[in-house]
Amino acid sequence: xxxxxxxxxxxxxxxxxxxxxxxxxxxxxxxxxxxxxxxxxxxxxxxxxxxxxxxxxxxxxxxxxxxxxxxxxxxxxxxxxxxxxxxxxxxxxxxxxxxxxxxxxxxxxxxxxxxxxxxxxxxxxxxxxxxxxxxxxxxxxxxxxxxxxxxxxxxxxxxxxxxxxxxxxxxxxxxxxxxxxxxxxxxxxxxxxxxxxxxxxxxxxxxxxxxxxxxxxxxxxxxxxxxxxxxxxxxxxxxxxxxxxxxxxxxxxxxxxxxxxxxxxxxxxxxxxxxxxxxxxxxxxxxxxxxxxxxxxxxxxxxxxxxxxxxxxxxxxxxxxxxxxxxxxxxxxxxxxxxxxxxxxxxxxxxxxxxxxxxxxxxxxxxxxxxxxxxxxxxxxxxxxxxxxxxxxxxxxxxxxxxxxxxxxxxxxxxxxxxxxxxxxxxxxxxxxxxxxxxxxxxxxxxxxxxxxxxxxxxxxxxxxxxxxxxxxxxxxxxxxxxxxxxxxxxxxxxxxxxxxxxxxxxxxxxxxxxxxxxxxxxxxxxxxxxxxxxxxxxxxxxxxxxxxxxxxxxxxxxxxxxxxxxxxxxxxxxxxxxxxxxxxxxxxxxxxxxxxxxxxxxxxxxxxxxxxxxxxxxxxxxxxxxxxxxxxxxxxxxxxxxxxxxxxxxxxxxxxxxxxxxxxxxxxxxxxxxxxxxxxxxxxxxxxxxxxxxxxxxxxxxxxxxxxxxxxxxxxxxxxxxxxxxxxxxxxxxxxxxxxxxxxxxxxxxxxxxxxxxxxxxxxxxxxxxxxxxxxxxxxxxxxxxxxxxxxxxxxxxxxxxxxxxxx
Ligand SMILES: Nc1nc2c(c(=O)[nH]1)N[C@H]1C(S)=C(S)[C@@H](COP(=O)(O)OP(=O)(O)OC[C@H]3O[C@@H](n4cnc5c(=O)[nH]c(N)nc54)[C@H](O)[C@@H]3O)O[C@H]1N2
Ligand SMILES: Nc1nc2c(c(=O)[nH]1)N[C@H]1C(S)=C(S)[C@@H](COP(=O)(O)OP(=O)(O)OC[C@H]3O[C@@H](n4cnc5c(=O)[nH]c(N)nc54)[C@H](O)[C@@H]3O)O[C@H]1N2
Ligand SMILES: [Mo]
Numbered sequence: 122x123x124x125x126x127x128x129x130x131x132x133x134x135x136x137x138x139x140x141x142x143x144x145x146x147x148x149x150x151x152x153x154x155x156x157x158x159x160x161x162x163x164x165x166x167x168x169x170x171x172x173x174x175x176x177x178x179x180x181x182x183x184x185x186x187x188x189x190x191x192x193x194x195x196x197x198x199x200x201x202x203x204x205x206x207x208x209x210x211x212x213x214x215x216x217x218x219x220x221x222x223x224x225x226x227x228x229x230x231x232x233x234x235x236x237x238x239x240x241x242x243x244x245x246x247x248x249x250x251x252x253x254x255x256x257x258x259x260x261x262x263x264x265x266x267x268x269x270x271x272x273x274x275x276x277x278x279x280x281x282x283x284x285x286x287x288x289x290x291x292x293x294x295x296x297x298x299x300x301x302x303x304x305x306x307x308x309x310x311x312x313x314x315x316x317x318x319x320x321x322x323x324x325x326x327x328x329x330x331x332x333x334x335x336x337x338x339x340x341x342x343x344x345x346x347x348x349x350x351x352x353x354x355x356x357x358x359x360x361x362x363x364x365x366x367x368x369x370x371x372x373x374x375x376x377x378x379x380x381x382x383x384x385x386x387x388x389x390x391x392x393x394x395x396x397x398x399x400x401x402x403x404x405x406x407x408x409x410x411x412x413x414x415x416x417x418x419x420x421x422x423x424x425x426x427x428x429x430x431x432x433x434x435x436x437x438x439x440x441x442x443x444x445x446x447x448x449x450x451x452x453x454x455x456x457x458x459x460x461x462x463x464x465x466x467x468x469x470x471x472x473x474x475x476x477x478x479x480x481x482x483x484x485x486x487x488x489x490x491x492x493x494x495x496x497x498x499x500x501x502x503x504x505x506x507x508x509x510x511x512x513x514x515x516x517x518x519x520x521x522x523x524x525x526x527x528x529x530x531x532x533x534x535x536x537x538x539x540x541x542x543x544x545x546x547x548x549x550x551x552x553x554x555x556x557x558x559x560x561x562x563x564x565x566x567x568x569x570x571x572x573x574x575x576x577x578x579x580x581x582x583x584x585x586x587x588x589x590x591x592x593x594x595x596x597x598x599x600x601x602x603x604x605x606x607x608x609x610x611x612x613x614x615x616x617x618x619x620x621x622x623x624x625x626x627x628x629x630x631x632x633x634x635x636x637x638x639x640x641x642x643x644x645x646x647x648x649x650x651x652x653x654x655x656x657x658x659x660x661x662x663x664x665x666x667x668x669x670x671x672x673x674x675x676x677x678x679x680x681x682x683x684x685x686x687x688x689x690x691x692x693x694x695x696x697x698x699x700x701x702x703x704x705x706x707x708x709x710x711x712x713x714x715x716x717x718x719x720x721x722x723x724x725x726x727x728x729x730x731x732x733x734x735x736x737x738x739x740x741x742x743x744x745x746x747x748x749x750x751x752x753x754x755x756x757x758x759x760x761x762x763x764x765x766x767x768x769x770x771x772x773x774x775x776x777x778x779x780x781x782x783x784x785x786x787x788x789x790x791x792x793x794x795x796x797x798x799x800x801x802x803x804x805x806x807x808x809x810x811x812x813x814x815x816x817x818x819x820x821x822x823x824x825x826x827x828x829x830x831x832x833x834x835x836x837x838x839x840x841x842x843x844x845x846x847x848x849x850x851x852x853x854x855x856x857x858x859x860x861x862x863x864x865x866x867x868x869x870x871x872x873x874x875x876x877x878x879x880x881x882x883x884x885x886x887x888x889x890x891x892x893x894x895x896x897x898x899x900x901x902x903x904x905x906x907x908x909x910x911x912x913x914x915x916x917x918x919x920x921x922x923x924x925x926x927x928x929x930x
Contacts, residue, residue, distance in 0.1 A: 122350060122351075122352040122353055122354075122538050122539045122540065123344060123345070123349075123350035123351050123352065123688065123689040123690065124314065124347070124348075124349065124350035124352055124539070124687075124688050124689075125537075125538075125539025125540065125541065125681070125687055125688070126149045126152050126537070126538065126539050127152060127539075127673040127674075127675065128152075128314075128347055128348065128350070128539075128672075128673055128674075128687070128688065129149075129152035129153055129155075129156055129314055129316070129348075129352070130152045130155040130156045130159065130160065130348075130673060131156070131160065131312065131347040131348030131672060131673065131706050132156045132160065132162050132312055132313060132314040132348040132349070133156075133160060133161075133162055133163070133305070133306060133311045133312055133313060133348060134162065134163055134165065134302055134303060134305060134306050134311070134312075134313035134314070135153055135156060135162055135163070135164045135165065135313070135314050135316065136165045136167070136299075136303065136313065136314070136315045136316070137153075137164065137165070137166045137167075137168075137174050137178070137316045137317075138165075138166070138167040138168070138189065138192075138315065138316075138317060138320070138321070138334070139168075139189060139317040139318060139319070139320030139321030139322070139330065139334075140174075140316055140317045140318035140319065140320055140321070140354055141168065141172045141173060141174050141318075141320070141810065141811075142174055142316055142318075142354055143172070143173040143174040143176070143177060144172060144173045144174065144810075144811065144812065144813050145318065145354070145356075145811050145813070146318075146354050147813055149354065149538070150174075153316075154177075156348075160348075163179040163180070163302055164177065164178045164179050164180075165178060165179065165180045165181075165182070165299055165302055165303075166178040166180075166181045166182075167181075167182045167183075167184050167189075167192065167291075167299065168181075168183070168184065168320065169183060169184055169185065169186050169808055169872070169884050169886075170808075170810075170836065170871050170872050170884075170886050171183075171870070171871040171872075172871070173813070180295075180298060180299065180302065182291050182292075182295040182296065182298070182299055183290065183291060183295075183873065183875060184289045184290065184291050184875075185288070185289050185290045185768075185806065185875050185877055185882060185884070186320075186324075186764070186806055186808045186884065186921055186922035187324050187326075187763065187764040187767075187919075187921065187922035188288050188289040188290075188761065189289075189320075189321060189324075189330045189333070189334075190326060190329060190330055190333050190759050190760065190761040190762075191280060191284060191285055191288045191289050191761045191774075192285055192289050192291060192296065193330070193333035193334055193336075193337055193759075194277045194280035194333060194759070194761065195277075195280045195281065195282060195284065195285040195296060195300070196299070196300055196303060196337050197273070197277045197280070197333070197336060197337060197340065198277040198278060198280045198281065199282075199297075199300040199304070200300070200303075200304060200307070200337070200340045200341070201273070201274050201277070201340070203304065205304035205307040205340075205341075206307055206340045206341065206342075207307050207308070207309060207340070207341060207342030207702075209309075209342075209696055209697070209702075210309075210339075210342035210693065210702075211339065211340060211342070212261070212263075213697055213735075213744075214339075214693050214735060214736055214737065214744050214745060215269075215339055215744050215745045215746070215747060216269045216742060216744050216745070216746050216747055216748055217263060217268065217269055217270040217273075217747070218259040218260050218261050218262075218263055218268055218269070218270070219249050219257055219258070219259050219268065219269050219742065219748065220249060220250045220257070220258040220259060220260055220265055220267050220268055221248070221249060221250065221267045221268075221269060221272060221748060222246050222247075222248050222249065222250050222267075223250070223267065224246040225246040225247060225248075225267075225757075226246070227276065227756070227758075227760075229775050229776055229779040229781065230760065230762070230772060230774065230775040230779045230780075230781025230785070231779075231780070231781050231785060232247065232755075232756040232757070233246040233247075234246055234247070235785065237780070240785060240786060240787070240788065240789075241754070241786055242754070242755075242756070242786060244750075244751040247748075247749075247750055247751050247756070247757045248750055248751065249399070249742075249748075249750070250267070256398075256399060256400055256401060257399045257400060257742060259400070269747050269748045270747075272748070272758070273336075273747050273748075273758065276758045276760075277758075279774060280761075282296055282297060284773070284774070286876075287773060287877070287878055287879075288761070288773050288774075288877065288878070289875075289877075290875025290876055290877050290882065291875075303337065303341065304341075306341050306342075306343055306349075307340070307341045307342065309342065309702035309703055310702075310703050310705070311703075312343055312346050312347065312348030312349040312703070312706070313338075313341060313343050313348070313349060314343070314348060314349055314350050314352055315334050315337070315338060315350070315351055315352060316352045316354055317331065317334060317351075317352070317353060317354065318353065318354040318355075318356070319356075319810075319920070319921065320808075320810075320921055321334070322912070322915070322917050323912075323917055323918060323919060323920040323921040324764065324912065324917075324919055324921055324922060325762070325764060325765055325783060325784045325787045325910050325911065325912055325913065325919045326755065326759070326761075326762050326784050326787075326912065326913070327912040327915065327917055328753065328912050328913070328914040328915055329753065329755055329759035329760070329913075330759070331351070331353075332749065332753070332759050333759040334351060335351045336747055336759075338350070338351055339745050339747065342693075342702070344690055344693060344745065345688065345689070345690035345691050345692065345693030345694050345708075345723070345736060346688075346691075346693070346694040346702065346703065346706070346708070347672050347673075347688060347694070347703075347706040347707075347708055348706060350688070350689075352538070353538060354538055355537070355538040358528065358535050358537070359528075359535040359536055361536040361537060361538055361540065362534070362535060362536035362542075364376075365536055365540075365647060365649060365650070365682065366606075366647055367647075369445075369915075370440070370443050370444035370445055370448075371440060371443055373414075373417060373437075374417060374606070374646060374647035374648070374649075375413055375417070375647045375648040375649040375650070376649070377394075377410070377413060377414055377417065377648075378394065379437060379438065379439075379440055380434075380437060380439045380440070381439060381440050381441075382439045382440060382441045384439060385439065387431035387432075387434040388431075390434070391410060391411050391414065394407060394410045395407060395408050395410050395411065396408065396741040397741060398741050398742075398743070399741040399742040399743075400735070400742055400743055400744075401733075402732055402733055402734055402743075403734060403735055403738075403741065403742065403743035404725065404734060404738040404743065405738070405739075405740070405741040405743070406738045406739050407739060407741075409634075409637070411639040412634075412637040412638055412639045412643075412648075413634065413637060413645070413648035414432070414639075415432050415638070415639045415640070415641060416608060416637045416638070416639075416643045416644050416645040416648060417644075417645065417646060417647070417648070418432040418433050418434075419432070419611065419641055419643070419644040420588070420605055420606075420608070420644040420645060420646040421433070421436075421587065421588060421646070422436060422583075422586055422587060422588055423586075423588030423590070424588070425582070425586035425588070426641070427641065428640070428641060432641070433583075433586075436582065436583040436586075443788075443916060445911065445915075445916035446468065446472055446916070447472075447473075447790075447793075447909055447910075447911050447916050447918065448916070449461075450468070450472060450477060450478055450481050450909075451790045451792075451793075453478075453481030453482070453484060453485065454477050454478075454480050454481040454484070454792075456484045458481075458484075458485060459485065459486045459487070460485060460486055460487045460488070460489070461482075461485055461487075461488050461489070462489040462491065463488070463489070463490050463491070463492070463496075463498055463499075464491040464492075464525075464558065465491065465492060465525070465558070466498075467492070467496040467497060467498050467817070467818050467819075468498055469482070469496070469497040469498040469501050469902065470496070470497045470498070470817070470818040470892050470902050470904065471817070471818065471904065472904060472918070473904050473907035473908060473909045473918045473919075473920065474793065474796065474859050474904070474907060474908065474909040475859075475860065475902050475904050475905040476859060476860055476905070477792075477793075477796075477859075477909060478501075479501060479509075479511060482498070482501045482502075482516075482518060483501075483502075483511075483515070483516045483517075483518060484518075485518045486517075486518065486519065487518065487519045487520070487521065488501075488518050488519070488520045488521070489520075489521045489523065490520065490521065490522050490523065491523045491525050491558065491561060492522070492523075492524070492525060493524060493525050493526065493527045493551075493555060494819055494822055495822075495894050495895075496818065496819075496894065497509070497818065497892045497893060497894055497902065499520060499522055500893075500894060502516040502518065502520070503893075505893045505899065507863075507901075508892075508893040508899055508900065508901055508902075509893050523556075523561055524553065524554055524555040524556070525551075525555055525556065525557065525558050525561065526551035526555050526556065526557045526558075527551075528545070529547065529548045529549065530547050530548070530549055530550060530551040530555075530557070531547050531551075531557045531559075531599065532544070532545065532546050532547050532599045532600075533545065533599040533603075534599075534603060534653075534661045536682075539681065539687070540681050540682050541678075541679045541680070541681045542650065542653050542661040542679060542680050542681070542682065543661060543679040544659060544661040544662040544679070557596075559596065559597060559599070559602070560595065560596045563591075563594065563595050563596055563597055564595055566584075566587075566589075567589075567594055567595055569584060570584055570585060570587075573585055600659070602646075603653065603654050603659065603661070604630060604654050605644065605646045606645065606646035606647040606650045606653070607630060607631070607645065607646075607650055607651055607652060607653045607654035607655070608630070608631045608634075608636075608637065608643060608644055608645025608646070608648075608650075608651045609628060609629060609630045609631055609643070609644060610625045610626065610627055610628065610629050610631060610636075610642060610643055611627060611628075611641070611642050611643060611644060612627050612642040613625070613626055613627050614636065614638065614642060614643070624636075629656055630654055630655050630656050631643065631645065631651055631652065631655065632652050632655050632656070633651050633652035633655075633684050634648045634649070634651040634652070634683065634684070636651070637651065649682040649683045650682055652680070652684060652685065653680045653682070660679070660680040660685070661679055661680045662679075663677050663678060663679055663680065664678065664679075665677035665678060666678045669719075670707075670718075670719040672706055672707070672708065672719050674687050674688075674708075674719045674720050675687075676719075676720070676721070684721050685721050686720060686721040686722075686723055687720050687721070688708055688720050688723075689723060690723055690736055690737060690745075691708040691709050691718075691720050691722060691723045692709065692716070692722060692723050692724040692736035692738075693736040693737070693745075694707070694708045694709065695709065695710055695711065695730070697730060698711070698730060699711025699716075699730040707719065708720040709722040709723075709724075711729070711730050714727070715727055716728070723736070723738070724736065724738065725738075753913075753914060754786040754787075754913035754914050755784060755785070755786045755913050755914075756786075760774070760781075761774055762781060762782065762783050762784045762785070763782050763783050764783065764919060764922035764923065765783045765784075765787070765789070765797055765908055765910045765919060765923075766797055766798055766799075766800075766803070766857075766908055766919075766922070766923040766924040767782065767783065767800070767924075768800045768804070768806050768877065768882050768924065769800070769877065769878060770782070770799070770800060773878060784913050786913045787910055787911065787912070787913040788911065788913070788916070789910045790909070793908065793909040793910060794910075796858055796859050796908070796909070797858060797908060797910075798857055798858030798859075798923075798924045799858075799924070800924060802858070802926065803856070803857060803858065803924035803925050803926045804883075804924070804926060805841070805883050805884070805885050805924065805925050805926060805927050806882055806883065806884045806885065806922065806923075806924065806925075807855070807857070807884070807885045807886075807887055807906065807922075807923055807924065807925040808884065808885075808886055808887070808920075808921050808922060809886075809887045809888070809889050809903050809907065809920050809921065810886065810887075810888060810889065810921075811888065811889055811890065812830055812888050812890060814826055814829040814830040815830055815888075815890040817889065817890065818889075818890065818892055818895075819895075820890070821890060821891065821892065821894075821895030821896065821897035822894075822895045822896060823896070824896055826897075827895065827896050827897035827898075830888075830890065830897070831897055831898050832864075832865060832891065832897065832898035832900060833862070833864040833865065833888070833890075833891040833898075833900035833901065833903075834864050834865040834866070834867045834888065835853060835855055835864045835865075835866060835867065835885055835886065835887050835888075835927070836867050836869050836871060836872055836885065836886035836887075837853070837866055837867065837868055837869070837872065837883075837885055837886075837927060838868075838869065838870075838871075838872040838873050838874060838883060838884070839868055839869070839870060840873070840874050840881075840883070841872075841874065841883040841885075841927065842866065842868040845927060845928065845929065846929065847866050847868065847927070847929055848866070848868070849866060849867065849868035850865060850866065850867075851865075851866050851929065851930075852864070852865060852866070852929075852930035853865075853866045853927055853928065853929060853930050854927075854928050854929070854930040855885065855887065855906065855925050855926070855927050856906075856925060856926050856928075857905075857906040857907070857908070857923060857924060857925045857926075858924075859905065859906060859907075859908070860905040860906060861901075861905065861906070862887075862900075862901035862902075862903065862905050862906060863901060863930045864887075864900070864901070871886075872884050872885070872886055885925060885927055887903050887906070888903070889903045889904075891903070904920075906923065906925060907919070907920050907923055908923045
């Protein structure tokens with residue numbers, strides 16, 4: 122989230138699109154209720170299904186799955202056309218006036234630089250034109266035909282209300298009503314928020330859908346203001362912490378990035394991440410990259426990380442490719458992996474294309490499961506008839522189960538969607554043989570290290586020299602780890618302006634990332650968490666919810682990254698003069714000497730706004746981007762591409778012979794592509810989703826939850842049920858090109874056929890929660906059906922849009 126849960130109460134307009142917060146985030150949803158009750162906020166829901174969120178909305182619009190870029194691109198066109206944009210904001214705080222290179226082109230759905238065999242782009246032309254001074258060229262009048270503004274207008278001119286109706290199936294009147302409501306927040310005194318989750322992320326163009334939403338918010342001046350923002354409703358209680366701490370295959374903690382194979386040289390690695398300002402007097406905060414990186418390497422390898430070995434740069438793996446889960450399961454099914462550890466992960470249930478996973482797991486030598494419960498993955502080898510039809514005698518994989526505790530049986534911090542690190546305390550000891558994940562990982566590490574010490578091995582140093590300074594090496598405490606990721610000084614730190622003054626004594630916890638150094642004198646295991654545990658103690662454990670300004674910032678409740686700031690980019694809530702656009706809900710302001718206010722300013726505290734420094738200090742241009750430059754796989758402006766399994770078979774935006782039907786830059790493995798189905802055989806569009814009564818695949822172990830939602834069902838619209846002669850409550854078979862499931866038919870008014878390109882398209886809704894372990898009625902795994910293709914940037918699987926055939930069982 123750019124903002125946070127409580128702040129949703131400040132919104133005037135709330136768009137829930139690509140999520141179902143009333144169902145999947147019922148506690149956080151109370152802030153929507155607050156906004157409606159106290160702020161007269163209007164709630165809009167856009168979803169293929171009439172959901173629990175829709176049932177309390179002021180306005181609902183249906184949409185075909187996977188077509189949100191057309192819808193949102195249509196909103197962009199509407200806002201530009203009707204001049205419903207916040208002018209001062211857009212002109213000064215975005216890249217509108219920046220001039221794009223002449224060789225940048227877009228034609229028949231493809232951007233300049235496309236290479237068909239590798240399905241990827243040479244992105245050189247996706248950039249600004251540079252002046253003789255080295256800075257990006259701009260035209261403040263916005264008249265130059267290659268300003269980002271002009272290119273944006275041209276790009277989305279194709280996204281007309283007629284196109285929205287044709288491709289999304291959303292009636293024009295409903296679409297225009299949504300536009301009108303959103304447009305009402307283009308004035309400085311009104312704010313709108315977007316709440317989204319998997320309905321946007323789980324598509325082969327998911328990241329670009331989210332960007333399009335962010336572009337709508339920028340046009341409306343809704344980023345950096347209270348009641349605004351792009352608010353990703355995260356899933357598991359600590360999934361925000363997972364990405365923060367760099368558990369993606371290409372990340373390091375704090376969104377630093379792992380080097381690629383071609384980056385063997387340390388200085389080159391740093392230089393390519395330290396971005397010089399693209400306009401005069403901009404901060405470009407990533408210029409501090411080296412300080413964060415060196416402090417991380419010191420936290421990991423201590424004395425073994427020194428200037429003369431480039432802070433142990435050789436110890437870091439250099440990626441030849443991404444190792445996301447789709448890649449891993451591809452390698453596994455090719456027989457290229459010996460072992461796999463599933464820690465708090467039930468991939469057989471959670472990953473797409475189940476039969477491919479069964480094949481892969483069967484080829485492993487060993488499989489380790491760290492989990493408090495029995496999972497389908499831990500019993501992938503068990504034949505349970507139709508629900509898991511395997512030949513157990515042929516499977517040689519050795520499975521180890523390591524029982525773990527769960528969050529309620531340990532102390533520690535969880536990071537919520539709003540970036541708050543909230544400390545919690547255990548309520549009970551773990552039962553039986555269960556140990557915490559920390560203890561198990563520490564035991565694995567210390568034993569592996571002992572083996573390396575005794576027997577040696579290839580490239581042992583990264584293991585042997587890992588810094589492990591914990592009182593009990595076999596069980597580090599959450600407190601020790603928290604102090605380490607927050608960070609401390611290893612030597613006395615001198616004031617950079619006056620070397621005779623010591624600002625921080627050796628051994629002291631740091632107050633924040635501004636104190637980090639690139640000379641090895643500080644450690645921080647995650648720079649964005651620096652200051653969470655300061656000399657004042659564990660700030661994550663704070664529980665003071667006082668809110669002196671009434672805007673809901675509660676700065677003394679827990680601790681929020683970065684720097685305890687609650688709303689990112691909050692400098693953008695003020696005009697060029699430093700005065701709030703909306704004094705009624707002020708976050709920060711310039712008092713003539715400093716930035717002050719209800720939130721921690723996202724800016725240099727003493728920076729006079731007259732100097733012209735932009736509010737988006739992480740970007741080298743100082744402003745927000747409509748034109749993403751080289752940061753996305755598919756191109757600088759989001760373009761609609763059909764799901765890989767498309768009911769149309771072509772992209773209505775492009776000439777029919779165009780190669781750009783589905784995401785041309787998505788990575789897709791040959792076998793997975795061959796397993797895609799066609800509309801002729803699988804005419805119904807399916808999507809998958811969750812229910813309040815279950816949490817994924819584990820609450821089916823709980824009797825009460827299993828009583829509330831006892832067995833797998835699929836939602837089918839009344840018109841489709843009539844066509845197929847399916848009665849409510851009868852059994853149906855749902856097949857894709859990868860397998861089939863059987864389930865109870867729930868015939869409903871919540872799903873209706875949409876008219877797409879003049880033809881009716883039926884959508885089918887499939888909840889994800891059932892499987893073959895637990896006390897609920899045994900069922901099929903929904904992911905028997907789903908296709909194995911990921912978003913072009915994150916590789917999040919396309920769980921939300923694929924083709925099936927429904928028939929009577
Ligand atoms: N009770 C409960 N709560 C949970 C979870 C749980 O299992 N149970 N899981 C947690 C986790 S890990 C996560 S990630 C979150 C997920 O939270 P959500 O993303 O809100 O959950 P989903 O139900 O997967 O999907 C949300 C909605 O997206 C819609 N949708 C599908 N395709 C499209 C599309 O193309 N466009 C649009 N606009 N909408 C579409 C679906 O119809 C569905 O209503 O929930 C978390 N909360
Ligand atoms: N078709 C389809 N597939 C989906 C989705 C979808 O919308 N549609 N959603 C996807 C999403 S967003 C998600 S997040 C995944 C969820 O997929 P998973 O994360 O695999 O599913 P869970 O059942 O939430 O959790 C996995 C295991 O973690 C264990 N666990 C709980 N606490 C702890 C702990 O403290 N330590 C350890 N070691 N284990 C613990 C639980 O017992 C459980 O067995 O599913 C994905 N798959
Ligand atoms: Mo999730």
